[in-house]
Amino acid sequence: MATQKKDYYEVLGVARDAGADEIKKAYRRLAMKNHPDRNPGDSAAESRFKEASEAYEVLSDPAKRRNYDQYGHEGVKSSFGPGGFDFRRDFTHASDLQDILGSIFGESGGGIFEEFFGGGHRRSRTDGGARRGADMRFDLEIDFEEAVFGSEREITLPMNKDCETCSGSGVKPGSRPETCKHCGGSGAVVSSSGFFQVRQACPVCSGQGSIIRNPCRDCKGNGRVRTRTRLTLRIPEGVNTGSRLRLAGKGEPGSRGGPNGDLFVITHVRPHPVFKRQDEDLLCEQPVPLDVATLGGEIQVPTVKGYAKLKVPAGTESGKVFRIRGKGIRDPYQKIVGDMHVRVHVEIPSKLSSKQKKILRELRESLTMDNYPRAQTFEKQSEKFYDRKAKMGH
Ligand SMILES: [Zn+2]
Ligand SMILES: [Zn+2]
Structure with a gap:
């Protein structure tokens, strides 16, 4: 514990502003390279993997x-x-990881990967008894309004459950499975290297511990059948893209009396044309009439809590950001309320009548460079460039 911890961004080799995809990719690469099953006995690789x-x-x-x-x-x-x-407590339990690593280590609810982290906590199917259902991940796309105010959604999930005909045993009713001679019924073969033990599924019985000579017809010996579960999701107020809702016991049904897995719902919020979200803060890009920006005035600003009034001082330039405190989004976990940011863009009037054009020409006549200090500065700086250019003989 005394050793200095490495920066997480450094560990993954990504920049501090790296996107979710980039982080996932970097992790996947490192996990593949350093996975203990690929580096038996290499404790450096193991600690890199954990890191x-x-x-x-x-x-x-x-x-x-x-x-x-x-x-x-x-x-x-x-x-x-x-x-x-x-790992067992803190990670989005296997589901996320399996998602990422599933393609490398094969699809399975209790494959090598899970066994490695599960240690002795999880009983394998060969105990003939209860087995916890897998955790599941569901990606849910929601509208901005649903994310801000919360909502209810009905979803349908495909899941595996025990076959009713054989009660999940996979054996044709009336017959019995034979114990696998290769692993002695344990379903696993263990090889150890250093202090590190690697459990692998028995190649003969594929980890079942037994061999079924007469499979159940309804599930073809699997013990599990596909089913669809419908449930109502309550989306709390303030969720964001990447928010994770955990529904305990709503994952895959357990096998043979085992508990159900958990369901993790990851929300993805569709973009909104007016409001852009950054954490709890909101930003809108609002057009402001030329006369208001020039002479000053008051504009109406949309916030999630209704319209708010905003004073625009005389001489406001495009790109200026105004902040309205406490009109952002309430974070569902930390209970922080964000701010509303309004970036104004001066809108040049169009479709002018001839009378309006006339007034504008009159205005033009009366304006001098003194009314445009920024243009003046710009011109001076450009001139300087050409002065130097001439002096340098170009
Ligand atoms: Zn069956
Ligand atoms: Zn076996």
């Missing part, structure tokens, strides 16, 4: 990443507990 996983755990979660950016390791320490990184 990368820890960094990814924080940087892939917008709230944790924000804390980390602000407070460093201190800001995210609590979630790792006194013993360091607790």
